Amino acid sequence: MVQAQTQTINIKKPVDIVFGTVKRDIHDIGKSMAISVMETYGFNVVDMGVNVAPEKFIEMIQQTGAPILCLTGLLTVSYDSMKATVRLLEEAGLHEFTTILIGGLVNDSVQNYVGSDYWVQDIQEACEICKAALLKNTRKNANIS
Numbered sequence: 001m002v003q004a005q006t007q008t009i010n011i012k013k014p015v016d017i018v019f020g021t022v023k024r025d026i027h028d029i030g031k032s033m034a035i036s037v038m039e040t041y042g043f044n045v046v047d048m049g050v051n052v053a054p055e056k057f058i059e060m061i062q063q064t065g066a067p068i069l070c071l072t073g074l075l076t077v078s079y080d081s082m083k084a085t086v087r088l089l090e091e092a093g094l095h096e097f098t099t100i101l102i103g104g105l106v107n108d109s110v111q112n113y114v115g116s117d118y119w120v121q122d123i124q125e126a127c128e129i130c131k132a133a134l135l136k137n138t139r140k141n142a143n144i145s
Contacts, residue, residue: 017044022071055088071116
């Protein structure tokens with residue numbers, strides 16, 4: 001059985017990205033490297049750790065208002081957790097305001113199954129997508145005011 005990682009989460013406001021390895025997966029080297037590069041680009045990232053339940057991702061998006069959610073997994077069993085996370089985000093009415101990226105052992109088929117907005121296997125591409133998503137979110141919020 002895989003146990004959830006318990007940790008104190010350091011939150012720097014405003015949060016740009018919530019990032020974690022989904023439930024039933026404990027791989028974190030790629031996630032940690034990606035977060036490090038994203039922070040170098042100036043993004044404020046909340047690292048949720050590994051084996052993160054879908055509900056925990058939703059709680060963090062609600063708490064921080066982060067416009068980007070990055071989910072990762074290297075095991076095929078992680079796809080169901082990714083899908084459940086996307087479904088809960090939609091049910092909470094947050095997908096409209098949240099761009100979802102998946103990474104790890106993913107491709108077009110996995111993206112279609114999960115329902116994410118993007119899939120990536122390259123951190124540079126992920127950073128470009130995140131920059132564009134932040135601009136899009138800024139415009140969307142400006143139109144609301």
